Amino acid sequence: MNFLNELKKWIEHNREKVREDYFRFLRFKSISANPEYASELKQCADWVHGYISKHTTLKAEVIPTEGYPLIYAEDLKAGKGAPTVLMYGHYDVQPVDPIELWKSDPFEPTIRDGKVYARGAVDDKGQIFYAITALRAWKELGKAFPVNVKLCVEGEEESSSLGLSKILPKLKEKFKTDSLLVVDFDQYDAETPALSLGARGIFAMEVTLTGSKSDLHSGVHGGMAYNPNKALVQLLSKLWDEQGRVAVKGFYDEVLQPSKEEMAQFAFRYDEKSYKKEFEVSALGGELGCTLAENNSFRPTLEINGIGGGYTGAGFKTVIPAHASAKISCRLVPNQDPEKLAHLIGDFLKKHVTPGMKIAINYLGGEPAFRGRFDSLLAKAVTLASNEVMGKPCKNILCGASIPIVAKMIRELKCEVVGMGYGLPTDDIHAPNEHFDFHRFEKGFLTVARTIELL
Amino acid sequence: MNFLNELKKWIEHNREKVREDYFRFLRFKSISANPEYASELKQCADWVHGYISKHTTLKAEVIPTEGYPLIYAEDLKAGKGAPTVLMYGHYDVQPVDPIELWKSDPFEPTIRDGKVYARGAVDDKGQIFYAITALRAWKELGKAFPVNVKLCVEGEEESSSLGLSKILPKLKEKFKTDSLLVVDFDQYDAETPALSLGARGIFAMEVTLTGSKSDLHSGVHGGMAYNPNKALVQLLSKLWDEQGRVAVKGFYDEVLQPSKEEMAQFAFRYDEKSYKKEFEVSALGGELGCTLAENNSFRPTLEINGIGGGYTGAGFKTVIPAHASAKISCRLVPNQDPEKLAHLIGDFLKKHVTPGMKIAINYLGGEPAFRGRFDSLLAKAVTLASNEVMGKPCKNILCGASIPIVAKMIRELKCEVVGMGYGLPTDDIHAPNEHFDFHRFEKGFLTVARTIELL
Numbered sequence: 001m002n003f004l005n006e007l008k009k010w011i012e013h014n015r016e017k018v019r020e021d022y023f024r025f026l027r028f029k030s031i032s033a034n035p036e037y038a039s040e041l042k043q044c045a046d047w048v049h050g051y052i053s054k055h056t057t058l059k060a061e062v063i064p065t066e067g068y069p070l071i072y073a074e075d076l077k078a079g080k081g082a083p084t085v086l087m088y089g090h091y092d093v094q095p096v097d098p099i100e101l102w103k104s105d106p107f108e109p110t111i112r113d114g115k116v117y118a119r120g121a122v123d124d125k126g127q128i129f130y131a132i133t134a135l136r137a138w139k140e141l142g143k144a145f146p147v148n149v150k151l152c153v154e155g156e157e158e159s160s161s162l163g164l165s166k167i168l169p170k171l172k173e174k175f176k177t178d179s180l181l182v183v184d185f186d187q188y189d190a191e192t193p194a195l196s197l198g199a200r201g202i203f204a205m206e207v208t209l210t211g212s213k214s215d216l217h218s219g220v221h222g223g224m225a226y227n228p229n230k231a232l233v234q235l236l237s238k239l240w241d242e243q244g245r246v247a248v249k250g251f252y253d254e255v256l257q258p259s260k261e262e263m264a265q266f267a268f269r270y271d272e273k274s275y276k277k278e279f280e281v282s283a284l285g286g287e288l289g290c291t292l293a294e295n296n297s298f299r300p301t302l303e304i305n306g307i308g309g310g311y312t313g314a315g316f317k318t319v320i321p322a323h324a325s326a327k328i329s330c331r332l333v334p335n336q337d338p339e340k341l342a343h344l345i346g347d348f349l350k351k352h353v354t355p356g357m358k359i360a361i362n363y364l365g366g367e368p369a370f371r372g373r374f375d376s377l378l379a380k381a382v383t384l385a386s387n388e389v390m391g392k393p394c395k396n397i398l399c400g401a402s403i404p405i406v407a408k409m410i411r412e413l414k415c416e417v418v419g420m421g422y423g424l425p426t427d428d429i430h431a432p433n434e435h436f437d438f439h440r441f442e443k444g445f446l447t448v449a450r451t452i453e454l455l
Numbered sequence: 456m457n458f459l460n461e462l463k464k465w466i467e468h469n470r471e472k473v474r475e476d477y478f479r480f481l482r483f484k485s486i487s488a489n490p491e492y493a494s495e496l497k498q499c500a501d502w503v504h505g506y507i508s509k510h511t512t513l514k515a516e517v518i519p520t521e522g523y524p525l526i527y528a529e530d531l532k533a534g535k536g537a538p539t540v541l542m543y544g545h546y547d548v549q550p551v552d553p554i555e556l557w558k559s560d561p562f563e564p565t566i567r568d569g570k571v572y573a574r575g576a577v578d579d580k581g582q583i584f585y586a587i588t589a590l591r592a593w594k595e596l597g598k599a600f601p602v603n604v605k606l607c608v609e610g611e612e613e614s615s616s617l618g619l620s621k622i623l624p625k626l627k628e629k630f631k632t633d634s635l636l637v638v639d640f641d642q643y644d645a646e647t648p649a650l651s652l653g654a655r656g657i658f659a660m661e662v663t664l665t666g667s668k669s670d671l672h673s674g675v676h677g678g679m680a681y682n683p684n685k686a687l688v689q690l691l692s693k694l695w696d697e698q699g700r701v702a703v704k705g706f707y708d709e710v711l712q713p714s715k716e717e718m719a720q721f722a723f724r725y726d727e728k729s730y731k732k733e734f735e736v737s738a739l740g741g742e743l744g745c746t747l748a749e750n751n752s753f754r755p756t757l758e759i760n761g762i763g764g765g766y767t768g769a770g771f772k773t774v775i776p777a778h779a780s781a782k783i784s785c786r787l788v789p790n791q792d793p794e795k796l797a798h799l800i801g802d803f804l805k806k807h808v809t810p811g812m813k814i815a816i817n818y819l820g821g822e823p824a825f826r827g828r829f830d831s832l833l834a835k836a837v838t839l840a841s842n843e844v845m846g847k848p849c850k851n852i853l854c855g856a857s858i859p860i861v862a863k864m865i866r867e868l869k870c871e872v873v874g875m876g877y878g879l880p881t882d883d884i885h886a887p888n889e890h891f892d893f894h895r896f897e898k899g900f901l902t903v904a905r906t907i908e909l910l
Contacts (some may be wrong), residue, residue, distance in 0.1 A: 097772070218760055220641075221855070231760055233762070279680060281667045308763050315487075315489050317490055318659070318856075327772075329674070
C-alpha cells in the first residue's frame with residue numbers, strides 16, 4: 001500500500017479523535033489584538049505545546065517573546081545531509097466583532113451543513129492543526145521523516161507578530177532551514193489546489209483627531225466648534241484621487257509593474273462578474289483601468305478598516321464628539337517599503353488636516369511583500385502532493401493578503417518559501433461565521449503528510 | 456415679609472427633602488433614545504405624576520402617547536378672567552455614551568465640589584424639578600395662584616417628542632394657554648440671568664452604505680470590493696464647500712438674514728478667544744466670514760453626530776466592513792422647513808454616493824426654529840423675577856440648540872413663548888459628567904415661583 005493510502009486509512013480510523021482535538025483547539029479565545037484575552041492565549045500555547053509533545057516525534061518547547069509565546073518543535077533525525085523544512089502557522093485568531101452577526105458562539109465550534117463554524121476554523125487553527133495532524137500520522141504509522149522537520153506556531157500573526165519579529169534574530173540558528181512552508185493560504189477553488197508564491201506587504205496605523213476637551217452639544221455648539229467627524233471625513237477623503245489611486249505623492253514610486261507575461265504565470269480566481277455575484281459586491285474598488293487581478297495582486301491598496309466618532313448606538317444623540325478616529329492599513333507589492341510609506345501617509349494626514357484640529361498618529365508597524373520561486377524543491381514537492389491529493393493540477397497564485405512575519409523570516413533565514421493551504425475566499429475568515437469543511441481539513445492533512453515524503 | 460423672602464426661607468427649611476427628591480428623580484434611567492430603557496421611562500413618569508399630585512395644588516394625570524407617556528397637571532382656580540401659563544419640561548434624558556468617560560455612575564447622583572453629577576442633573580430633570588418645587592412651595596406656603604397654571608412634562612424630548620407631537624392636536628383644548636414657559640434653557644453666564652427668545656430648528660437622519668453581503672478581509676479583497684468606509688468619507692466630505700457652507704443646493708434659500716440691528720438685540724456669550732479657551736477648542740466651525748454669534752444663532756448648521764464602520768475596538772482588524780453609517784443632523788433658523796431640507800440632503804447623498812454602493816436613508820423627523828417676543832406679559836414677568844433673584848439685569852439670548860416640540864406647541868396653541876433656565880454651556884449636558892449646582896437650582900426655583908406671582 002502506498003503511503004497516501006496508508007494516510008487515508010489512518011485518518012479514517014482517527015477521524016473522531018482528531019476532530020475532538022481540533023474543536024478543543026478552537027475553543028481557546030486566542031484573540032491577540034485584544035489584551036483582555038492574554039490568559040487564553042497563554043493557555044492555548046501550552047495546549048499546543050502539550051499536543052505536539054504527546055502526539056508527534058518532534059521535541060517541542062514554548063518560547064516566550066515580548067508578546068505572546070510561540071511553540072517551536074523539531075525532529076532532526078534525518079541528519080545533516082538531509083534538507084530541512086520549517087512549517088509555520090499561528091494559534092491566535094482575529095477579533096469576533098460584530099458579534100451579533102454570528103449565528104453560533106465563535107468559540108464553540110458548531111457543525112452546520114457539514115461545516116465547522118468557529119473563529120479560527122480556517123485561519124489559522126484549522127490549517128496548522130491539519131499540519132500537526134500530518135506529523136502525528138507519521139509517528140503513529142511508525143515512519144521516520146526523510147527530511148529534518150521544524151515547526152513554528154506563533155501567537156501574534158493577527159496583530160503584527162511583534163513578539164516573534166523581535167526574537168527572530170536570536171532564533172536564527174534554531175530556525176535555520178532550506179525552505180519555509182507557510183500553512184496559512186487558500187486553494188484556487190473548491191476542486192483545484194494552489195501553490196501560493198507570494199503575499200502583499202502591509203502596514204497599519206491609527207489616526208485620532210481631537211477638537212475639544214469633551215463631547216459638545218451639537219446645538220449649543222453647532223457653528224462654533226469644528227466637528228472632528230467632519231474634519232476626519234474631509235481628511236480621509238483626500239487620500240484618493242478620482243481614479244481610485246492613492247493621492248499621496250510618492251506612494252507608487254517603488255512599485256515594479258510586472259509585464260503581462262509575468263502576470264500570466266499566476267492564476268486568478270475571479271472575473272468582475274463572478275466576484276460581484278459571490279460576495280454581493282456591487283461597487284468595485286481599486287484603481288480605474290486595472291483589472292481585478294492587477295488590483296488585487298500587483299497594485300498596493302489603502303483601506304479604512306475602522307472609523308468611529310460620536311454616537312453610533314440605537315437612536316440618536318446630538319453630539320459634536322471630542323474625538324474621531326480611524327484605523328488605516330495599506331497592502332503593498334514587492335519593492336515597497338512599509339515604514340517609508342507609513343510615514344508618507346502620516347505626514348500627508350498631518351499636512352492636510354483642518355488647521356487647529358489636533359491630530360495624533362499611532363504607527364502600528366508593517367512588513368514588505370514577498371515572492372517565492374516556482375522551481376524550488378519545496379514548491380515542486382507541494383505541487384506534486386497537491387496534484388495527487390486533489391487529482392487536479394495545482395495552480396500558482398498570489399495572495400492579496402499579508403503574512404508580515406513571513407517576509408521577515410525569509411529575509412532573516414535566507415530560505416525558499418512556499419505557501420499552501422485549503423482556505424477559500426468564501427470561508428469568512430476575519431468576518432462573522434468563519435467556517436471550514438472537514439473534507440478540506442483532510443485534504444490539507446494528506447497534502448502536508450505526502451509533501452514530507454516527497455521531499 | 457415679601458414673597459421672595461418667604462420662598463428663600465421655605466427652601467432653607469426644605470433643602471434636604473427637596474434634594475432627596477431631586478436625586479430620586481435623577482436615578483431613573485429615562486433614556487428615551489434607547490428602547491431598552493422603556494420600563495424605566497414609565498416608572499419615571501409615574502413617579503413624577505405621584506410627586507405633583509402629592510406636593511402641589513395641581514391636579515395631575517398621566518397621558519399615554521404612541522411613545523412614552525407625558526404628565527399633564529393644572530390648577531385653574533384663578534378662573535377664566537385670569538391669564539394662563541403652561542410650563543413645559545421633560546423627564547427623559549440623553550444616552551450616556553461614552554460611559555467610560557464618566558467619573559461616577561450617571562444614574563447615581565454624586566456630589567463633587569458642591570456640584571451634582573448625573574445624567575439629567577440639568578437637562579431637563581434639574582430644571583423642571585425646580586419648577587415643580589416652586590409649585591410645591593406655593594402650596595406649602597398656603598398661597599393661591601393668581602393665574603391659571605398648567606404643566607406638561609414629557610418623556611421624549613431627547614428623541615424627537617414624537618408621542619407628544621402626534622397627540623398634541625387632541626390636547627389643544629386642555630393645553631390652551633396665553634403663554635408657554637419652557638424651563639429648559641440657559642442663563643447668560645454664572646452671574647447673569649437670561650430670557651431665551653428662540654431656539655434653532657432641527658432635523659436628523661441616518662445614512663447607511665452597504666458594499667457587500669458580509670465583512671471582507673482587507674487583504675484578500677483589497678482592490679476588489681469598494682470599501683463602504685471609503686465611500687462614506689468621500690460622500691460626507693461633499694456636504695460642505697471650502698467656505699464651510701453646506702454644499703447642498705437650496706439649503707440656504709429660505710434663510711432670512713437679520714439686520715445688524717436685529718442681531719444686536721441679543722446678547723452672545725463668547726468671543727472667539729473666550730470660547731476657544733473655555734472648551735479647549737482650537738479649530739472653529741461654521742461658515743467663514745460669519746462671527747461666532749452669527750454661526751451659532753442666525754445660520755443653519757450640518758453636523759455628523761456619529762460615524763461608524765468596521766473595527767473600532769482595541770488593536771486592529773484588517774476588515775473591509777459590509778456596512779458603514781453616519782448620523783447627521785441640521786440646526787435650522789427661522790423660515791427653514793425641516794422636512795424639505797432633510798429630503799434635499801437625502802437626495803444629495805443618494806445622488807453623490809459611489810455608483811453601485813447601496814445607500815439607505817432613515818429620516819428621523821424634525822421641527823422648525825421658533826422666536827418669542829420681548830414684550831409679552833410672560834417675557835416681562837420672567838425678566839423682572841430674574842432681575843430680582845439674580846440682582847443683575849436679564850439679557851435676551853437665542854439658543855443654538857433646539858426644542859422641536861416647542862415650535863410645534865406654539866404653532867398649535869397660538870401662544871406666546873419664553874424660555875428660561877439656569878443651565879450653563881459648561882454643564883456638559885449631552886456629554887459625560889453632566890452636572891448642576893444646588894445654588895443655580897435654587898435660583899431657578901425662586902425665579903419660577905416669583906414669576907407666577909408677577910403674572
